[in-house]
Amino acid sequence: MDKLPAQMTVVGISKPGGPEVLVPETRALPQVGPHDILIKVAAAGVNRPDVAQRSGAYPPPPGASDLPGLEVAGEVVALGKEATRYKIGDKVMSLVAGGGYAQYCLTHETHAMPVPDGFTMQEAAATPETLMTVWHNVFERGGLKAGETLLIHGGSSGIGTMAIQLAKAFGAKVIVTVGSQDKADACLKLGADRAINYKTEDFVAAAKAATDNVGPNLILDMVGGEYIERNYDAAAMDGRIVQIAFLSAPKATVNFAKLMVKRLHHTGSTLRPRTVADKAAMVEAITAKVLPLLKAGRVKPLMDSTFPLEKASEAHKRMESSQHIGKIVLTV
Known part of the structure; x- marks a missing residue:
């Protein structure tokens, strides 16, 4: 050397x-x-x-x-x-x-x-950053299972594009929100089942329509602000919402009765300040469950x-x- x-x-x-x-x-x-x-x-x-x-x-x-x-x-x-x-x-x-x-x-x-x-x-x-963020929030915190529907806000972002692929690889249905046709096309090409242009469509109505009016089981949100209450409106009964960022605002006026009526779970996390041991545990899980998908080119x-x-x-x-x-x- x-x-x-x-x-x-x-x-x-x-x-x-x-x-x-x-x-x-x-x-x-x-x-x-x-x-x-x-x-x-x-x-x-x-x-x-x-x-x-x-x-x-x-x-x-x-x-x-x-x-x-x-x-x-x-x-x-x-x-x-x-x-x-x-x-x-x-x-x-x-x-x-x-x-x-x-x-x-x-x-x-x-x-x-x-x-x-x-x-x-x-x-x-x-x-690494997107893989660990998606693995921890979608699978460990959000508990996404095969057959469920995941709604990803910011579908064409680094995190969104990773989340589409992982969710599909583990057997979920995927809906994304995006801001342009180019972004919609990119997400569909990666495997998303439906891409909603939030500039021309109401994502709550579109997500419900794409799930036979049930709503997504899990929502991955990096927007916050007014999306918080709209996520509650869109989510299925017993749905989960995982917050990973606030590109809009970390504060909102929300009717929390919806949380009770639909028995929702709203959680969130940040990655950077987590302990060495926390991050090591995520890496261990990813090495076992996800690296084989990367090696196989999936x-x-x-x-x-x-x-x-x-x-x-x-x-x-x-x-x-x-x-x-x-x-x-x-x-x-």
Whole structure:
């Protein structure tokens, strides 16, 4: 193995603000802890929380890198004293608590997964964050079962496109909401049974019509705001709603009697602040149940665009335009 450099190029946040505050800088390589592995980053995923962090709305959890970037793929170049899962030279993809926008990135060894056969490094980097978010929220929290119907808001997003494929792979019916015909077509091509354009259709009526007036059993919502009450209207009896973000607003005026009348469950979660052990348990479940689907080519991230690391600001502009379909990735 070549000797590691003392310094690396990263993209930091110079101050809270627009995409232009993302600037390349030089930093020392991170210090490898006992159970850590150091990854030479080939590619890093771009996610909505990165945009929120950049604008000053989503500070990193205590102990995490202050650099943006929650998922990376690359080669293992250094191991902590007690790290035994991987060896130098292994190709891995990993969820990280921060620090992905860099030439080198640390992760806890239990959070890394082998890059599946047939995946490019860009595809691998586009996988961990959405895969873990979808697995935990749709299957572990939401309890989606074969034969049930899942309604996904933001169907063409990185999370939406992953959720469509996983839900279909596990035998569910899938309805999505999208904002354009292009996005609808992309979701249907991935396997969605029905795509509702929320700009021209009422999703509550359309979701009911697509389920013989029963309503979806599970709703994955990243919008919030007025969608909260409309989700209650759309959901089936004993339906579940899982909240993973608030692109609209985290506050709403809602008639909670609907929760009682329909016996609904409304839960939610965030991934980044979860404990090392929590994330390790998710990785273990995914390794057993989902990695075989990735290896078989049945599930793959839908790629929107790639940008060089130094052009991270352009990647953020693309994400904030909401024109993207699937994942945006930085190449290092």
